[in-house]
Amino acid sequence: METPELQLKLKVSCAEALWKLSRGSVSNSRKITETKGLLCLAKIVERESGELQFNCLMTIMEITAVAESNADLRRAAFKTNLPAAKAVLDQLLRVIQEENDPQLQIPAITNVKVATEAAVALGKFACPENFNCSEHSKAIIECDGVPPLMKLLRSGDQPQRQGLVLLCYLALNAGNSKALEQARALNALEGTARSVLAHHPELKDLFYRAMNHLTLYQAGAPLNRQSLAS
Template identity: 35%
Template structure:
């Protein structure tokens, strides 16, 4: 019966998602089979519970791949049909902003940040478009985008430019000033990465990002830890750039 099959698929997907969590050997087994393709298809066409656990499984597998270069290169080669299918389904799912699948799919895309080349824009723009959504989604969008823009990503400058081109700077400034508490620090971390990597951006100059960073550096009760450290670096970078009179700064 269809209902019984749906229940069995959901149970299998749930079990695999739990087994895959932090387990490199299990993730290799799944990716070496047709597991990734199955999860991608079920994410699009499966019953509700099957979709949910398929999204969770992809999130767990990509989290392991984010920490293991060999798994990442073998299972998520950008030119492979399976990888393209997975990414397409993840991007398509986050476009359904009211779906409970958005958060795990957001995390999965962030986990895959290092596989995308400099010219990749089909992921950046949909992520930026989520910065204006409810707090939980905005927060995860900031965290995912930070994985594209952080120095550990070898094409972080290009991704930072893509975030700016997608009009992400103004959203980040808004989230930093008046966003809910859980969003403000992740938004500031991302804004700092962008400011350090593209300090001569006209868009950042027009948005007066330096003033934002100066204000944020006085909010020590809000921006602590990583955000506070990045604030100092980003502010110094923009001040030095402004002193040199770069294009875009007054």
């Protein structure tokens, strides 16, 4: 009879295998999504922790990355009205929200690392190349995803960068959102622009477009072009 420890080890190995198989593979990613794999992954992310949760999260990230370059997969698996897509969005947001929960912290896999990967995956949902980016962005905001995202911006370089990229996508797709205005998203972008762009100049155009878009919807908020000066 298998011990709980052996069962967990098997699950971790299977999740890691799915992660590797889905990386860069449209066919494998499609097989996972067509067999209700996304829904299963979302449930594991919800119920488990540690390495198993992380491997499942990385599998989701790889599938969303593949879907970014494959329109058929995006339309088939990531429509916001599909249970699997909604479950994945909910769990990615939950991971970011609970990033500082000490009960979820384990050696070698810090919560900020898990939250960063969640932000990367959410960014694939909200990026302009995604056919349903507007719907996904609105869903992220409606699920109270903005406050935990703003918290992620106060983390280290990599979490902050991924959080800012996601924030820019939300601004471009839902710039008139009250949640973004209440969270002072424009101020956050202006306040971090100089330091972030010094290390990631490739984000300058994305920052400028996002800030400009937010300015259009927020009265009395002139765009601070100086913050984008190189």
